[in-house]
Amino acid sequence: MLWTDKYRPKSFDDVVGNVKQKAIIKKWVEKWKNGEPQPPLLLIGPAGTGKTTIAHIIADEFSEYIELNASDKRSHDLLMTTIGESANTYSLFGNNRKLIIMDEVDGIHGTNDRGGTKALNKIIKESKQPIVMMANDFYSNKLTTIKKNAQVIKMDKIKSPSINKFLRDVVLKNEGIEVDKDVLMKLSKRSSGDLRSAVNTLQALVENGGELTEEALDSTSQKDNTSTIFDTVTRVLKSKNPEHVKCSLFENNEDPTLVMEYIAENIPREYESNREVQKAYEMNSQADLYFGRTRSSQYYGYWKYASDFMGVGVSTAKRDTYRKYSKVISPMAFSLMGRTRGKRALRDEIASKMEEKM
Numbered sequence: 001m002l003w004t005d006k007y008r009p010k011s012f013d014d015v016v017g018n019v020k021q022k023a024i025i026k027k028w029v030e031k032w033k034n035g036e037p038q039p040p041l042l043l044i045g046p047a048g049t050g051k052t053t054i055a056h057i058i059a060d061e062f063s064e065y066i067e068l069n070a071s072d073k074r075s076h077d078l079l080m081t082t083i084g085e086s087a088n089t090y091s092l093f094g095n096n097r098k099l100i101i102m103d104e105v106d107g108i109h110g111t112n113d114r115g116g117t118k119a120l121n122k123i124i125k126e127s128k129q130p131i132v133m134m135a136n137d138f139y140s141n142k143l144t145t146i147k148k149n150a151q152v153i154k155m156d157k158i159k160s161p162s163i164n165k166f167l168r169d170v171v172l173k174n175e176g177i178e179v180d181k182d183v184l185m186k187l188s189k190r191s192s193g194d195l196r197s198a199v200n201t202l203q204a205l206v207e208n209g210g211e212l213t214e215e216a217l218d219s220t221s222q223k224d225n226t227s228t229i230f231d232t233v234t235r236v237l238k239s240k241n242p243e244h245v246k247c248s249l250f251e252n253n254e255d256p257t258l259v260m261e262y263i264a265e266n267i268p269r270e271y272e273s274n275r276e277v278q279k280a281y282e283m284n285s286q287a288d289l290y291f292g293r294t295r296s297s298q299y300y301g302y303w304k305y306a307s308d309f310m311g312v313g314v315s316t317a318k319r320d321t322y323r324k325y326s327k328v329i330s331p332m333a334f335s336l337m338g339r340t341r342g343k344r345a346l347r348d349e350i351a352s353k354m355e356e357k358m
């Protein structure tokens with residue numbers, strides 16, 4: 001049995017991390033139960049942090065629930081018939097509410113199939129039933145309207161000490177397994193806030209008498225959905241597909257201004273025509289501008305523009321993709337980490353401001 005199923009939290013208290021967020025969610029549930037309708041909940045956050053788990057814990061609080069994967073039900077008609085009715089009619093049993101759960105609402109094909117998002121937005125506005133939605137990509141344009149009509153809860157990554165504690169005090173304790181505590185801490189840190197991946201890695205390594213050694217841990221491949229900075233730079237310079245470029249930037253956990261420095265360094269190594277190089281640098285300097293604006297205005301919405309300029313902007317500056325191998329190198333002219341320390345501090349500050357506002 002998968003440990004992620006075995007140790008899936010059954011109550012809010014069992015859910016690790018996101019303490020403030022959980023409190024808001026609990027209040028939302030209480031209000032519904034007291035007969036006060038609430039706007040739909042939209043849980044947005046990285047993979048493996050407990051969004052789906054929380055939705056099911058919420059479901060236990062209601063008499064009934066239905067679950068839909070928004071990306072599977074693209075068409076307007078399907079969405080309407082499946083949830084349209086239940087969204088604005090009360091369930092048969094008096095005041096009992098039927099919870100509607102919609103996972104991956106950022107997966108709806110909004111641009112190719114406007115119907116999907118449009119129908120969803122209509123339902124969100126008109127629904128008399130509680131709705132919980134989940135998404136990964138905070139900046140997805142598919143969420144723009146949904147966000148306006150929902151109570152947005154931004155879920156954080158799980159901090160590594162909390163991951164460590166969960167693995168030790170819940171999983172390993174129950175399994176009766178002892179491991180090297182330093183290696184366990186290393187594993188917790190390496191899962192970069194993704195509790196599911198931490199539990200999976202641990203199970204893969206220690207189930208059936210395996211020993212948790214540093215070598216064993218190192219041999220497990222890097223978490224596959226986290227692009228390294230080199231992957232991202234390669235993607236930006238090699239791809240012309242905006243979705244792929246955006247995705248790679250979103251999944252990258254590095255300081256975005258550092259990624260920008262890397263892109264700048266590597267533009268002339270990949271692009272050959274002067275016009276392309278010029279345009280790419282224009283895009284990159286726009287990104288720098290928006291990072292600056294973020295800093296001076298403290299308006300984090302600018303962050304997205306910076307990301308789009310240095311990503312999609314730079315990637316579409318080339319006419320065609322070059323069929324050649326260029327090694328991505330790190331910016332050498334200065335000591336990077338020293339230079340970006342201030343920016344990284346800024347990023348953390350903005351992140352905590354965002355958290356307060358949400």
Ligand SMILES: Nc1ncnc2c1ncn2[C@@H]1O[C@H](COP(=O)(O)OP(=O)(O)OP(=O)(O)O)[C@@H](O)[C@H]1O
Pocket residue numbers: 003004005007008009014015016017045046047048049050051052053054136158166195196197199
């Ligand atoms: N906060 C948490 N506390 C305890 N266990 C967790 C937590 N987050 C994730 N897990 C573990 O990871 C598994 C997967 O979590 P879940 O499906 O809720 O993640 P998610 O946020 O919905 O991820 P995704 O974005 O990929 O859908 C759970 O079954 C549980 O075992």
Ligand SMILES: [Mg+2]
Pocket residue numbers: 051052053103134
């Ligand atoms: Mg999920």
